[in-house]
Amino acid sequence: MDFTLSEDQQAFAETAKQFAQQVLYPHAARWDREHHFPVAEIRQAGELGFCGLYTPETEGGLGLSRLDAAIIFEQLAMGCTTTTAMLTIHNMATWMIATWGSTTAKAMWCPHLVTGEKLASYCLTEPGAGSDAASLKTTATATADGFILNGAKVFISGAGSTDVLVVMARTGGEGAAGVSAFAVPADCEGVIYGKAEEKMGWNAQPTRMITFEDVKVERAWLLGEPGDGxxxxxxxxxxxxxxxxxxxxxxxxxxxxxxxxxxxxxxxxxxxxxxxxxxxxxxxxxxxxxxxxxxxxxxxxxxxxxxxxxxxxxxxxxxxxxxxxxxxxxxxxxxxxxxxxxxxxxxxxxxxxxxxxxxxxxxxxxxxxxxxxxxxxxxxxxxx
Ligand SMILES: Cc1cc2nc3c(=O)[nH]c(=O)nc-3n(C[C@H](O)[C@H](O)[C@H](O)COP(=O)(O)OP(=O)(O)OC[C@H]3O[C@@H](n4cnc5c(N)ncnc54)[C@H](O)[C@@H]3O)c2cc1C
Structure with missing residues (x-):
């Protein structure tokens, strides 16, 4: 058992450390005070590959392991916790689209998400379904060429400033087996954003409620199979x-x-x-x-x-x-x-x-x- 970091891991950690010290730390207090979401700096992180750390290389990511990513995120968090946390959510949602997206969805999003040019949110929590997420009520009703999305999500990180929403919604019966996942463009008609929540911390990123009112979702935006969400x-x-x-x-x-x-x-x-x-x-x-x-x-x-x-x-x-x-x-x-x-x-x-x-x-x-x-x-x- 060898706990020493490999040369590659040390190099990634060093790059992340420099980025954290030079780009994040000097501004983190101001971003917190001014509630500023540092999109330009997230894009800079994207130039270094930090927006698609464990997204497969076939989809433009670095294809690193979760261990590598953990080593990098730790260094980044030393510079700004909130910006790094948003980067981690973006990485998670990007990986989901890259892993389960249709050819159309992958082509639509992955090249832009891995560079940080576009950002992603993860939408699971609802007003009545937090810890018991499998009881979620947002529905995606099948139509001839796709689905119609109705419902509400709360506490969505980055909402209002991101470009794609990975949304978990019910296409089937009750419980976990009735849930499907979709990559929904954040500016679709019927996607309505609430006010930015006033929070104790994580002030350098917005957190908002999202309401879906008869949002037309294309079939190609479904991730994986219905019921796998x-x-x-x-x-x-x-x-x-x-x-x-x-x-x-x-x-x-x-x-x-x-x-x-x-x-x-x-x-x-x-x-x-x-x-x-x-x-x-x-x-x-x-x-x-x-x-x-x-x-x-x-x-x-x-x-x-x-x-x-x-x-x-x-x-x-x-x-x-x-x-x-x-x-x-x-x-x-x-x-x-x-x-x-x-x-x-x-x-x-x-x-x-x-x-x-x-x-x-x-x-x-x-x-x-x-x-x-x-x-x-x-x-x-x-x-x-
Ligand atoms: C700043 C912020 C950002 C967030 N970002 C996102 C996001 O990007 N996307 C997203 O989908 N969600 C997001 N969330 C939502 C977050 O994941 C939920 O708040 C969390 O899962 C808890 O759900 P809840 O708030 O409804 O609490 P509840 O589920 O109502 O829980 C209330 C309390 O009861 C406890 N509890 C509940 N059930 C049990 C049980 N069976 N046994 C013991 N204790 C229990 C909980 O631990 C908690 O202490 C965010 C939340 C915050 C505050």
Whole structure:
């Protein structure tokens, strides 16, 4: 077992680090303050291949593994959590179109999505269907040449500023088997956007409700077969959970680095904070938990890359653990800054606000425990 990053992985990580330091970090606080969605910088990320990291090369992506992508996203998140999180959602939706799209849908979207020239949203959650996503009510009613879409989605990341919507809608009966997925142009007639939600964090990207009123959907926009939509949505989320977990790890690493530097500069009682053993122990625990979380995320990515039968369980474990650790490390880093941690001039309160939502979205951490618990109780095989 070799945990060393390959030369390629180190090179990708270095490129991502430079991009994060030069293009993202210097502006992240302003984007948060001004609620600015940095589309131009996302396009720049696209020029480096970061908009189609694990999209197959046949569709113009880099065709990297999920492990490679996790290493890259972690570096990017050190620069701006929110922009990186949007990049991860875009990567997930792009991969879904590239994997299950018709020839028409792939030709229509993939060349533009992998460059970041066009952006994608993932539309699963509804006002009445959050954790219980399989109970979704949006309908896609079959017509002679396609479908008619009606319903509403909530909390859609990027909505109003993206170009294509991967929409899960009901074409059949109740439950998961009645759900299909579609790649719907975001400017179709009948697609109506709500106001930008006012959020605690993730302010550098819009989150909106979307209503579909008799939207005409072409047959060629269907992803895969009718009834496969829920499975696709969940497969997309296995990778999505690794990605969101890496956004927490990268942000927490940034917060930890900031706290370590501050402890060496700030003096109280005639000594730097770093001289107090209680604080050294706090820093040690933060670093230990962060390393454990990083390696659980990389293990889950490895399992997903290798199509391990327990990949979904590992992705759930990694998402639960890394997003909890990420939040706790950011919170402790804020505490180490004392009052300055609470002030917007320092980045700690933003880090904490931004990672908080990672414990909620792409399946809440309670739902992650549900997935893990179900697997443990349904199958006697040990999880190794
Ligand atoms: C900023 C933001 C961006 C988002 N982006 C997207 C997006 O791009 N696309 C998208 O489709 N969705 C998106 N979401 C939606 C997100 O995935 C949902 O909010 C999440 O899945 C939870 O659903 P809910 O909010 O309806 O909560 P609910 O499902 O109502 O849950 C409420 C609480 O009950 C708990 N709970 C529910 N069921 C159980 C159970 N069986 N056992 C134990 N506890 C349970 C939950 O864990 C939670 O704590 C986003 C959300 C936010 C806040």
């Amino acid at each position: 829920f499975k696709m949505a969940m497969q997309g989320l296995d990778g999505g959970r690794i990605n969101i977990a890496t956004c927490s790890i990268g942000t927490a690493q940034q917060a930890l680095n900031t706290a370590r530097n501050y402890m060496q500069e700030r003096e109280q009682f005639g000594k730097p904070l770093a001289a107090f053993q209680a604080l050294q122990f706090k820093l040690a625990d933060m670093a230990t938990e962060l390393v454990a979380a990083r390696h659980l995320v990389r293990l889950a990515a490895f399992k997903l890359d290798n199509k391990d039968t327990d990949r979904t369980t590992y992705c759930a474990m990694a998402k639960r653990f890394a997003t909890d650790v990420g939040f706790s490390v950011c919170n402790e880093a804020l505490q180490l800054h004392g009052g300055y941690g609470y002030i917007k001039e320092y980045p700690l309160e933003r880090h904490m606000r931004d990672v908080r939502v990672h414990q909620i979205l792409e399946g809440t951490n309670e739902i992650m425990r549900l997935i893990i618990g179900r697997r443990l109780l349904a199958d006697e095989r040990e999880i190794l």
